[in-house]
Amino acid sequence: MTDKTLKLPEAGQWPDKLVAPALIAGAVLTTIGFLMAFFCVAPVGGATVNGAELIGDVMVSQKMLLSQKIFYFHMPVAITSFLALGFGCYYAVRFLMTKNRRFDTCSRICLEIALLFVVLTMITGEMWTRFEWGVWWSWEPRLTTYLILMLIVIAYFVLRSSVDEPERRATFAAVVAIIATIDVPICFMITRLIPSSIHPVVLREGGMSPEMGLCVGLCALGMLLVGFALYRARFNQVRLTQRVDAIKETLDDER
Numbered sequence: 393m394t395d396k397t398l399k400l401p402e403a404g405q406w407p408d409k410l411v412a413p414a415l416i417a418g419a420v421l422t423t424i425g426f427l428m429a430f431f432c433v434a435p436v437g438g439a440t441v442n443g444a445e446l447i448g449d450v451m452v453s454q455k456m457l458l459s460q461k462i463f464y465f466h467m468p469v470a471i472t473s474f475l476a477l478g479f480g481c482y483y484a485v486r487f488l489m490t491k492n493r494r495f496d497t498c499s500r501i502c503l504e505i506a507l508l509f510v511v512l513t514m515i516t517g518e519m520w521t522r523f524e525w526g527v528w529w530s531w532e533p534r535l536t537t538y539l540i541l542m543l544i545v546i547a548y549f550v551l552r553s554s555v556d557e558p559e560r561r562a563t564f565a566a567v568v569a570i571i572a573t574i575d576v577p578i579c580f581m582i583t584r585l586i587p588s589s590i591h592p593v594v595l596r597e598g599g600m601s602p603e604m605g606l607c608v609g610l611c612a613l614g615m616l617l618v619g620f621a622l623y624r625a626r627f628n629q630v631r632l633t634q635r636v637d638a639i640k641e642t643l644d645d646e647r
Contacts, residue, residue: 418617425610481573
């Protein structure tokens with residue numbers, strides 16, 4: 393009983409104490425960022441109007457795109473999805489090197505968090521596409537590569553559910569996690585490698601005003617804190633489940 397108890401999955405690690413503060417701080421920062429986006433940052437120029445029109449006591453020759461405010465949610469969730477995939481790849485490599493199932497658990501949870509933020513990125517991206525480009529989908533390079541990324545992440549969980557043997561499942565899943573992460577720099581750099589007239593390169597000199605950069609920074613930091621809190625909460629839940637299962641197996645062996 394003592395030897396097997398020592399081999400139980402750990403639980404109650406010190407980062408778990410940061411879950412609630414991180415979640416609260418993330419929610420506060422994200423909310424502040426969104427409020428600044430709507431009340432402090434001016435809308436960007438969009439389609440031209442007929443001549444000039446008086447809008448909010450200002451004569452303008454372009455429509456100001458309120459739909460662009462989606463950007464302040466869209467970009468932070470995309471950044472969070474990329475980082476979650478990066479950590480998932482790191483733990484996948486660690487598993488392939490050590491065959492330690494703890495790293496497989498870490499990688500799986502990272503991919504779960506990544507899938508959540510990938511889906512949010514696709515939803516907000518599609519909303520932006522519809523409002524700004526007038527269509528729900530365009531086979532634009534950034535959208536296409538990110539769609540491929542989402543399909544790879546989905547395939548990761550399909551594979552995990554279709555392989556019964558634990559070590560083979562973890563090994564195959566680790567390979568797919570690494571493949572998914574390889575697509576991350578492609579998604580990020582594709583608009584620089586293949587210039588697109590409809591999907592701008594945002595992170596460039598003059599691409600964002602200081603106010604826009606501050607809003608994006610606050611929202612991104614908030615989203616990262618939320619992602620961290622979700623990861624630690626999920627990790628703790630999974631490890632407690634594994635701990636209970638290990639204790640049950642130990643008790644069954646002693647009977």
